[in-house]
Amino acid sequence: MASSTTAGHAISCKGKPLSFFPSSFDARLLEFIHLRFISIVFSLLIYDDGDDVFDAEAAAVAWEAGKPLVIEQVEVAPPKAMEVRIKIEYTSLCHTDVCFWEAKGQHPLFPRIFGHEAAGIVESVGEGVTDLQVGDRVLPVFTGECKECAHCKSEESNMCDLLRINTERGVMLSDGETRFSKDGTPIYHFLGTSTFSEYTVIHSGCVAKIDPSAPLDKVCILSCGISTGLGAMLNVAKPKRGSSVAVFGLGAVGLAAAEGARIAGASRIIGVDINPNRFEEAKKFGIDEFINPKDHDKPVQEVIVEMTDGGVDRSVECTGNISAMISAFECVHDGWGVAVLVGVPSKDAAFATKPINFLDERTLKGTFFGNYKPRSDLPAVVDMYMKKELELEKFITHRIPFSEINKTFDYMLSGESLRCIVCMDE
Ligand SMILES: [Zn+2]
Ligand SMILES: [Zn+2]
Numbered sequence: 001m002a003s004s005t006t007a008g009h010a011i012s013c014k015g016k017p018l019s020f021f022p023s024s025f026d027a028r029l030l031e032f033i034h035l036r037f038i039s040i041v042f043s044l045l046i047y048d049d050g051d052d053v054f055d056a057e058a059a060a061v062a063w064e065a066g067k068p069l070v071i072e073q074v075e076v077a078p079p080k081a082m083e084v085r086i087k088i089e090y091t092s093l094c095h096t097d098v099c100f101w102e103a104k105g106q107h108p109l110f111p112r113i114f115g116h117e118a119a120g121i122v123e124s125v126g127e128g129v130t131d132l133q134v135g136d137r138v139l140p141v142f143t144g145e146c147k148e149c150a151h152c153k154s155e156e157s158n159m160c161d162l163l164r165i166n167t168e169r170g171v172m173l174s175d176g177e178t179r180f181s182k183d184g185t186p187i188y189h190f191l192g193t194s195t196f197s198e199y200t201v202i203h204s205g206c207v208a209k210i211d212p213s214a215p216l217d218k219v220c221i222l223s224c225g226i227s228t229g230l231g232a233m234l235n236v237a238k239p240k241r242g243s244s245v246a247v248f249g250l251g252a253v254g255l256a257a258a259e260g261a262r263i264a265g266a267s268r269i270i271g272v273d274i275n276p277n278r279f280e281e282a283k284k285f286g287i288d289e290f291i292n293p294k295d296h297d298k299p300v301q302e303v304i305v306e307m308t309d310g311g312v313d314r315s316v317e318c319t320g321n322i323s324a325m326i327s328a329f330e331c332v333h334d335g336w337g338v339a340v341l342v343g344v345p346s347k348d349a350a351f352a353t354k355p356i357n358f359l360d361e362r363t364l365k366g367t368f369f370g371n372y373k374p375r376s377d378l379p380a381v382v383d384m385y386m387k388k389e390l391e392l393e394k395f396i397t398h399r400i401p402f403s404e405i406n407k408t409f410d411y412m413l414s415g416e417s418l419r420c421i422v423c424m425d426e
Contacts, residue, residue, distance in 0.1 A: 053077050059180065059197035060405045061187060063111045065103035068406045069196065074113075074187060076199045077179040079126035083172065084204050085179075086140060090220040091118035091195040091422045093408040095251070096142075100167060100190065101409070105347075109170045112188040113180055115195035116142040117419075119220035122207075129204045137212045139223040139382075141374035142191035144206035158373045163205045165191060165368075173203055196405060198424055208378035211386060217399075218392045219382050221252075221419050224369075226395060227381055228342060229256025229318060231370015234264060237314040237340045241265035244312045246304055247287065248328045249319035250278035252395055252418045253342060255285045257316040262286040263389060270312065272300060272324070275415065284394045293327075301330040308333070315339045322349040329353055334360040341366040395419045401426035 054076040060069035079085045097114040100106055122136040132138070144163025151157040151164075162173075170188025171178050179201035180187035180194065194200045210219065229252070237260075239245050245261040247254045250273040261269050262285065271279065271287040279290045289307070293300040304327075305311045311333035317325050320343030329339040330353060339362070358364070372378060384390040398420035400407050411417035 054199055057198045058402065059113050059187070059194075060115075060402070061111050061182070062101055062114055065108050065110065066101065068409075069114075071403060071405070072182055074197070075181045076197070076201065077181075079124060079129075079179075079201050080172070080174050081127040082129060082174065082204050083126040083179075083201050084122050084129060084132055084138075084207055085124045085199055085201050086120040086138060086207070087123045087199055088115075088118050088120040088140075088195050088197060088424050089216045090120075090424065091115050092221055092419050093117070093412055093422070094224045095412070096167075096224070097190070098409065098412060107168060109168070109188050111182075111185070112170060112190050113194035113197050113200070114190045115197070116140070116191040116193040117221055117224045118193070118195035119210075119216035119223070120195075120200075123199060125204070132204055132207060132209060136209050137214065137216065139208045139210055139219065139374075139378055140193045140195055140200070140202050141206050141208055141223050141369075141378070142193055143369055143374060144192070144203060145373050145375040146205045147375070152373070158369060158371055158377075160205070163192070163203060167191065172201065196422075198402075206374065208375050210379050210382040214382050214386055217421055217423065218396070219385060220421065221392060221395055222378060222381055222385070225252045225419070226256040226259075226392065227372055227378065228370045229253040229258075229316070230260045230263075230381070230390070231372045231377075232316050232318075232340050232342045232367050233257045233260025233314075235371040236365055236367045237316055237338055239264045239266045239314040242267045243314060244268040244270070244308055246270045246272060246312045246315040246328065246331055248272045248315065248317040248324045249321075249343060250275075250282045250287070251318065254316070254318035255282060255287075255395065255418065257318060257342070258282065258285040258287050259391065261314075263384075266314075268308075268312075270304065270307070272304075272327075277415065281418070299327060299330075300324075301327040304331040310334070311337050313337060317341050317343055319343045320345050322346075322351065325349075325351060326353055329362065329364050330357060332362050334362060336361065338363045338365065342370075396421055399423065 059074045061072045094117050143165040146162040149161035151159045178186040245266045247257050250271050269287045270289045271282045272291045315328040317328035332339050395418045397417045402424045408420040411420050
């Protein structure tokens with residue numbers, strides 16, 4: 001430190017204090033340096049080079065379909081080439097977790113660690129990982145971006161050939177093995193993310209590095225559902241300022257689409273849902289006209305066409321119900337209307353509409369993860385939240401400690417929650 005004199009004491013240029021009665025400013029400075037030192041030592045202790053197998057990390061393991069998760073101490077292997085190990089800070093439940101946990105109609109794969117909406121901190125990196133470092137704050141994503149394939153090189157696609165979502169795979173891409181085990185029994189991964197665990201190993205191409213000052217307990221919900229609905233509206237439907245929009249399905253994804261319509265400056269947002277309990281909550285998202293298809297004896301598209309004098313400018317469908325998908329298309333205005341499908345239908349569903357609906361210049365599109373490329377685009381979505389353009393708080397209806405993770409399934413199945421934040425350290 002250079003020679004200086006401050007109120008309260010003097011410090012000599014030889015480093016010997018002439019007197020040492022720190023002012024309150026210096027006391028704070030010393031305290032800061034002390035805390036900083038502790039935090040660096042702590043960092044050195046917890047951020048290692050990734051060679052260690054963690055053998056006492058808590059994870060919520062699904063041992064059987066539809067049975068409550070069990071918090072277990074599991075071994076988490078170090079990341080291999082192009083992988084990272086992440087300390088999950090916050091996670092939340094998304095509907096896709098529930099579908100595969102129930103395993104109705106899907107190939108059951110157990111024991112498995114679910115979870116794909118989360119935020120965390122990189123704890124160690126495997127060989128060949130150059131764009132992520134220990135300490136980076138990240139969102140794990142269920143689909144990736146290798147930046148090399150034809151899809152990644154296309155401006156129009158986010159459907160990476162290498163790292164595209166794979167719901168069946170329960171192992172890592174590089175070696176076909178799991179990084180989780182308990183007493184030698186492998187535990188399968190889910191969507192390459194498995195965020196219902198204090199530590200998880202993820203392919204580095206499925207990790208978005210974000211603004212380090214972003215609050216992880218809020219932005220964690222951007223790693224799946226909210227970005228899906230938001231991107232469907234902003235990137236695909238692209239409503240113009242002052243336009244009219246219909247949103248089918250008022251769960252978290254549909255409300256995120258409504259949030260996108262609000263951000264785009266839509267003047268009229270119509271919500272469609274068969275559950276009227278959703279309507280009150282939806283008002284917070286700028287939806288102030290509601291249609292319950294059950295209240296009408298004609299198809300909902302006819303109701304919307306009458307209400308809007310010819311149809312809405314844009315519609316986004318977030319239920320996966322095939323008749324809702326057809327209604328969402330047929331309710332848009334001829335000449336310019338665009339409908340976007342987001343919900344995942346049953347395998348055998350077929351879309352039937354008269355070709356004249358297309359010839360009359362209506363457009364039907366589908367989207368996956370809101371057309372966002374996870375690594376390239378998610379940081380900017382986080383920035384939208386940081387700039388207060390995007391409101392995330394209104395999606396968060398519950399908050400629970402990790403030990404109570406099963407409650408989040410109850411909240412979702414009862415329709416009580418939009419998003420419940422699970423705090424890993426509480
Ligand atoms: Zn999801
Ligand atoms: Zn790719």
